[in-house]
Amino acid sequence: MLVLGDAHATTPGRRRALFAAYRAADESVAVQAGDLMYYDVPYQTYFIGGNNEDFDTIDALRNGRVESEAVSNVTLLHSTAETVEGLRVAGLSGNYAPTQFDKPRAVLRGDRRRHFVRDDVEDAKQLDDVDVFLAHEAPNGLPVEEDYEVGCQYIDEILDALDPDVCLVGHHHQHAESDYGDTHVVGLDPVWESYYTLDPDTLDVARHDAPPA
Numbered sequence: 001m002l003v004l005g006d007a008h009a010t011t012p013g014r015r016r017a018l019f020a021a022y023r024a025a026d027e028s029v030a031v032q033a034g035d036l037m038y039y040d041v042p043y044q045t046y047f048i049g050g051n052n053e054d055f056d057t058i059d060a061l062r063n064g065r066v067e068s069e070a071v072s073n074v075t076l077l078h079s080t081a082e083t084v085e086g087l088r089v090a091g092l093s094g095n096y097a098p099t100q101f102d103k104p105r106a107v108l109r110g111d112r113r114r115h116f117v118r119d120d121v122e123d124a125k126q127l128d129d130v131d132v133f134l135a136h137e138a139p140n141g142l143p144v145e146e147d148y149e150v151g152c153q154y155i156d157e158i159l160d161a162l163d164p165d166v167c168l169v170g171h172h173h174q175h176a177e178s179d180y181g182d183t184h185v186v187g188l189d190p191v192w193e194s195y196y197t198l199d200p201d202t203l204d205v206a207r208h209d210a211p212p213a
Contacts, residue, residue, distance in 0.1 A: 175187060
């Protein structure tokens with residue numbers, strides 16, 4: 001299974017890097033941890049919304065009303081789970097903003113649609129039998145370098161509730177690994193630096209240098 005970090009694929013160069021990773025991995029299915037920003041991909045990809053997306057497309061995917069020819073082979077995980085190569089893969093779309101967290105999702109407008117809200121977290125916590133969880137915020141303890149304190153208590157709460165084997169984290173554009181309880185947490189490089197593969201039998205995550213685009 002191909003694993004992809006942030007792609008930001010709004011420019012030709014970033015799209016070439018994204019497609020090069022698909023080719024190099026030579027898999028049949030992928031998971032992606034947010035900030036994809038291009039939704040017509042070579043093969044089936046399960047992804048979460050990040051804080052940089054086309055939010056009209058994300059809303060359409062949330063509500064099952066995509067009609068654009070520019071959207072194919074993508075399934076949005078938004079406090080939902082899918083079976084992927086025998087694994088139960090789930091994800092929480094969006095990032096955290098304290099000023100938006102207690103609002104109903106329906107009142108979020110414009111770029112504020114990038115955030116998750118309390119209802120999203122509560123829905124995610126009700127999922128079961130999750131093997132792999134995708135997040136665009138890190139749980140506490142992931143050793144990435146930022147100019148602010150990294151670690152979101154609501155991701156912690158989801159991991160406490162679901163106890164997945166693996167948590168894959170986008171957003172920070174840095175490779176990092178840690179353990180949160182029994183969950184192995186992997187912060188992902190962006191696509192133009194690395195791609196990853198996940199063995200569905202062992203749940204091992206391997207990092208690979210990005211191929212020439």
